[in-house]
Structure formats: structure tokens, C-alpha cells
Amino acid sequence: MTQQIQKALNASKAARWTALIIVSVTMMMAYFFTDVMSPLEDMLTTDLHWNGSEYGFFSGAYGLINVFLLMLFFGGIILDKMGIRFTGILATLLMFVGALIKWYAVTYVSKEAIVENFHLNLFIIQIDNPHLTNLIAALGFAIYGVGCEIAGITVSKVITKWFTGYELALAMGLQVSMARLGTAAALFFALPIAKYFGGIPVSVGLGAAMLCIAFLSFIVYCVMDKKLDASLSGQAQQQGEDESFHLSDLKAIFTNPGFWVICLLCLMFYGGVFPFLKFATKLMIVKYHVPEDLAGLIPGLLPFGTIILTPVFGGIYDKQGHGVKLMLLGSVILTIVHTLFALPVLGVWWFAIINMVLLGIAFSLVPSAMWPSVPKIIPMKLLGSAFAMIFFIQNIGLSLIPMGIGEVNKQNTNAEGLTDYTLTMSIFAALGVISIVLSLLLLRLDHTKHYGLECKPSHD
Numbered sequence: 001m002t003q004q005i006q007k008a009l010n011a012s013k014a015a016r017w018t019a020l021i022i023v024s025v026t027m028m029m030a031y032f033f034t035d036v037m038s039p040l041e042d043m044l045t046t047d048l049h050w051n052g053s054e055y056g057f058f059s060g061a062y063g064l065i066n067v068f069l070l071m072l073f074f075g076g077i078i079l080d081k082m083g084i085r086f087t088g089i090l091a092t093l094l095m096f097v098g099a100l101i102k103w104y105a106v107t108y109v110s111k112e113a114i115v116e117n118f119h120l121n122l123f124i125i126q127i128d129n130p131h132l133t134n135l136i137a138a139l140g141f142a143i144y145g146v147g148c149e150i151a152g153i154t155v156s157k158v159i160t161k162w163f164t165g166y167e168l169a170l171a172m173g174l175q176v177s178m179a180r181l182g183t184a185a186a187l188f189f190a191l192p193i194a195k196y197f198g199g200i201p202v203s204v205g206l207g208a209a210m211l212c213i214a215f216l217s218f219i220v221y222c223v224m225d226k227k228l229d230a231s232l233s234g235q236a237q238q239q240g241e242d243e244s245f246h247l248s249d250l251k252a253i254f255t256n257p258g259f260w261v262i263c264l265l266c267l268m269f270y271g272g273v274f275p276f277l278k279f280a281t282k283l284m285i286v287k288y289h290v291p292e293d294l295a296g297l298i299p300g301l302l303p304f305g306t307i308i309l310t311p312v313f314g315g316i317y318d319k320q321g322h323g324v325k326l327m328l329l330g331s332v333i334l335t336i337v338h339t340l341f342a343l344p345v346l347g348v349w350w351f352a353i354i355n356m357v358l359l360g361i362a363f364s365l366v367p368s369a370m371w372p373s374v375p376k377i378i379p380m381k382l383l384g385s386a387f388a389m390i391f392f393i394q395n396i397g398l399s400l401i402p403m404g405i406g407e408v409n410k411q412n413t414n415a416e417g418l419t420d421y422t423l424t425m426s427i428f429a430a431l432g433v434i435s436i437v438l439s440l441l442l443l444r445l446d447h448t449k450h451y452g453l454e455c456k457p458s459h460d
Contacts, residue, residue, distance in 0.1 A: 016162040024178040029214040031182035033207035039191040054134040061138035062145035075150035076388020091151035092215040098144025099208035105136035107201040153387040169372035173314030177307040265438040272431040275401040288352040305360030313368035323369040323453040328439035330365030335432030342425035
């Protein structure tokens, strides 16, 4: 009887899609806040007197606690040990608290206050005597970053819990699309809102209010999660909140070759996309002669394509399998795109648009197959730790690769300030080649270890 109750709850489309909507909206609001300050850089300079180094330090503060204090790794362990409800509430609360600190910094702290005799050297970022608003805002953003990343791995485990055996890849693709919709909304609306409704505090305050809603939304989800757990028994209970987690269980992750290949693939592939976007606008201006006020629109095409295509490719994975081939195809397209950007051919705007559209296809293919593949090779009770380790390694790459590329660009900039991007784009193309090699290795491991990544799923 208990098993029938479990099946009725898990098999209910209304229940599992309601759960997906709740956690997806939570992450969409989080991604809005992540990028709410990105379009406001000029206003931060004029209104708060931040310089470039201070803005760079603030932007990088998001991952400082996660990377250097290993909080993302510990967050995965907390998730597997304490469960989805505890970890999700903790993560969304940290996001809200961090957002409030950031809002307080840009609203009430004197913009003239300077922290005397303060010096910080962090990789290529150096700040001296920063504004107090900058340090407090960076602290808030760092706390928010801990919550946001832990919320991300928690939501991944939530979706796996509800959709394993059903539309798992489609559900993960839709969640990613909702998150990128939040990013797009921040990039489009944060600046107009700040300009027309009272300045920087208004946009940041809106983001903080959205995170309050996200916190309350996750509490609502917890009610559903508790009901789901109550209906689980026997083997099904092991797929829910595994209270039997022990640190020694992590050996199953450390000794899994497929997991490490996916980790490295994530590092290399994402390293060829997000860091590239940080430099893409100037590339459009210098190499493709796009007017400065329009140059950002071409890289801005990327998230909109992925919003549509990621769920589409996820649905294909659900119905047809071939997960590794989807990753391989995306890696090949990534390599082709960056090679075309590196070659001294067709320096015109329409060619850049074609390349960006292809990059959007690649960036839809790989995530749509990679994230749903992790639950196929890692047990449910270790899934939080597994996702946390992937996110941790990814964050290291997303921090170090832009720094290295920045130095390469500096060395290849002439006296007139024009940058030769040939070496830069060749490096990004090399990351694509490594992604291809890793995809082929994963394909071989799938055949030898029988992960089932290529198999056509069988649904009950």
C-alpha cells in the first residue's frame, strides 16, 4: 500500500511539475540578483565613486568564500547529511541575508567613507584604501554567493528526487532556462529601473525583495518534500533523504572515473563559454567593427537561444538517450566557433552573429546532457556532494581562466589600445579540443562501465 502511495505521488505530473516550478522560480530570482549590479558599473563609478579595481573585487567576491574556504564542498556534504529541507532553507536564508547586507551598503553607508591603510592583492586584482561601501557590499555578495551555489546543488538534487524515471533531462533543462531568464531580466531591466526609480538602491532592493519571496517559496516546497518523504518506503526511501550518509561514502565518488571525466568536461567546456563572454563585447568592436553601443547585443543573443534549446535537447535525451553524443556534438561546435573567431577571415558583423548562434547551440547541447548524466553514475545519497564538487571545480576555472585571458590580452594590445585576439581565441579553441577528447573518453567509459548514458531510457 505504501509503495502505491509513493508511486501515486511521484507519478503525479501535477505534483512533480509544481515542485519544479517552485524551485525553478527560486533559482530564477537568485540569478536575477547575481547579475543585478552588472549593468550598473557606470553608476557605481559616478554615484559611489568605485574604481575599476573595486568593481573587480566586488564582482569576484561572489566566489571567495566558496573557493578559498571550501564552503561549496562542505555544502554538498551538508546536503547529503542533513537533507534537502534543512540545506535549502539555510541556502535561501543566506542569499536573503547577503542581499540585505549589499542593499544596506549601497543605501545607507556613506559613499565618501574610505577604509584607510587597507591593501589587498588577490591574483591580478589590487585595491588600496577602498570605499567602505565596496567592502560591505562585497561581504554581502560573498555571503549571498555561498547561499546561491548551495541552493543550486540543492535544486539539482530536488529535481533528481522528483523526476528520476520520468522527464529528468527535460526538467533540468527547464530549470536552467528559468535561471538564464533571470540573468537576462537583470541585464535588461536593472539599469532602466535604477535610472528611472531612484538609483542603485532601487534595483538592488528589488533583487533583495525577490530573494525574500524565494525564501518563502522554498518553505512552501518543504511541505511538498515532507509529504513525498512520508510516502517513501524501502528502496524508495533510499532515493529520498538518505540519513545513512557517511563521509566514507565519498570514496564512491573519488573512485568513479566517469565522474571525474564529467568534472573535467564541465571545467573545460564552461571555461570556453563564460570567460569568453566577458571579453566578447570588445572582440565585436575591435575585430568585427560593430558600433560600441550595439556591440553587447551580439553576445547577448546567447542566453535567449539557450532558454529555448536547452529543454529541447533535454527532451531528446529523455526519449532517445545518446547523452554523451550530445556532449560530443556540443564540444565540436564550441571548437569550430572559437577557431572561426581566431581566424583572420570575414571581419563583419553578420559573421559574428552566425558564430554566436552556433555557440548558443553548443551551450544548449552540453548542459542539457551533462547535468542529467550525473545521477546515472552517482548514487542519490551522494548526489549533493557530487554536484558540489563539480560546481567547485567549475568555479575555480571560471575564476582563473578570465585572469589568464586578461593577461594574454594585455600582452597582445598595441600602443593604440587595439587587441589582437588570435591567441586568445586559439586558447578558447584549445579548451574545445580538450572537451572533445574528454567526451570521447566518456563515451568509451560508458561502453565499458555500462553507465547507461547512451541507452534509450525505458519508462514504466
